[in-house]
Amino acid sequence: MSDIYRPTTVALLTLSALSARWRSENGTPPPRRLIIADDSLRADAAHRLACEGTSLLWKGDYPGALRLLNAMRRRAERRRPRSAPDSPADAFRRHRQERARLARILGMLLVPLDADHRVPLHRAPDVREACLAAYGPLLENSIVSLRELLGVIGAQQWRLRGVEVPALGARIHPHYGVFPPTRGEYVDLVARAPLPPAALRPTAAGHPLALDLGTGTGVLAAVLAKRGLRRVLVTDANPRALACAQDNAHRLGLADRIEAAGTALYPPGDDRAALVVCNPPWLPGRAASALDQGVYDPDSRMLHGFLDGLARRLLPGGEGWLVLSDLAELLGLRSRADLLGAISGAGLRVTGRLDTVPRHPRATALAPADAPTEATADLLQAARTAEVTSLWRLAPS
Incomplete structure (x- = not known):
């Protein structure tokens, strides 16, 4: 992480x-x-x-x-x-x-x-x-x-102003040092992906559990709660993000459904979930600030941590949802073969995928270039223009 x-x-x-x-x-x-x-x-x-x-x-x-x-x-x-x-x-x-x-x-x-x-x-x-x-x-x-x-x-x-999230019909209020959900297309993927049957089927212990790993502002946890999941545990390496997610849950009237579960990637214990959602930082690289943690994932540690722990944390019939842009692939920082190899190496298979593209020409996982040369700007813009964000539906193989 x-x-x-x-x-x-x-x-x-x-x-x-x-x-x-x-x-x-x-x-x-x-x-x-x-x-x-x-x-x-x-x-x-x-x-x-x-x-x-x-x-x-x-x-x-x-x-x-x-x-x-x-x-x-x-x-x-x-x-x-x-x-x-x-x-x-x-x-x-x-x-x-x-x-x-x-x-x-x-x-x-x-x-x-x-x-x-x-x-x-x-x-x-x-x-x-x-x-x-x-x-x-x-x-x-x-x-x-x-x-x-x-x-x-x-x-x-x-x-104070918040960020309007159409999938919620409400605003999310990011705290200092927490990446704001300004790219709404990835939120929409979570809002429209078909829920696995296990997510809405009561268990012997009560309502099935959902996990939102690396929750940030808590926007994806809020979407899951709005879709009917009654118990969503959220984690984040940044304590500011956990406080932010709890604040937003209270603002949205969802505090009884969303619970902070610590700074480890997966919550402590061995409870299994019907749905595990993870939107890791999309680019391999070292974060230079707290806000950069929403963009850069050193050595793809969070991505691999999510994949490697997923199979043993899913209920029968459960799914893991990986929300990831292909910008790293377009920039030559990671290949599609690397991603698929990591999925299969973790004992997982792909059961489906939903794709979307940025809706705004300036929307990008990269912070705006401070002063790129024309050639640098052209190469980066070409990658941004071709970018696709996907929700990978994963299950144990």
Whole structure:
């Protein structure tokens, strides 16, 4: 399963009269070199210092920090590789390297955060609610990258506004660090796939059990509950996701049907289920942040963990539903033969498959490229255009 990202508050930073804790949600180490910056610092100099590894603690007004961040981004995006990528896999590798480089440079612009979640800068917005939701209570002053703080603010807007899910006829509210269900086509697959007979047939122990592994916001568990399954256990490696799924279950009036069962892939014990649903991250690769856990699955560990444990956790007549895009295949990161070999190697057979395509031209499992070259963008866009998302119906062989 993907790594769990927790708030990092390490290394007491001291600079003249300033004393604060370093805060990073994605585990970025504390600054090695730190200088005070304000409106007297030119963008060219700020970009050069950031590239050299010097962090800039902003003490000017808040809008000035936003302007400097945008100016640094423009300068960082000017760099282009000398040669075009020669394959989709190479284009994807360069895409990730460029995103990591930009994140490192832009992450060097820092802002202070008081213990009461206020940004002590002139004309700073009130971020207390957003920071409390993301960080929990703070015990002392801290320093955070402006880029991360903007992510915290944006995540709070997602949480308040929610994401409309037509299959539910309701909104799902993602928490900070939990991937939002903005790609509705995979949810629709779960909403229309025929339920196995065992899923609605009472057992000696009562209502049959369903599992949603790697639940995220809990959207698929909610769909299953709406379809009549009376007991759905959800798991996720990210504790934030479990809290998010429970929050959404309460919002939807489904708290009596959906229950959090821990951070292991499969719930503890040996209870068998009539239906096991898993929508693992679609791309093999290392997650660089909490949100990336919804996209990248290191060494396909979650995919293989689901498959390898499925046969022994199914009731007779039960099914496992694997919801997976073929984008990794189109990018040359995994082959269809690899997937089918993993299914058969786990003692499973395919009993059916439902396919769908993205409904929106910008819908993609990849985050938008920060500044891809034309050739890189073309290769990635070709893969996105051809993408198919499938629900694989699996049963013991």
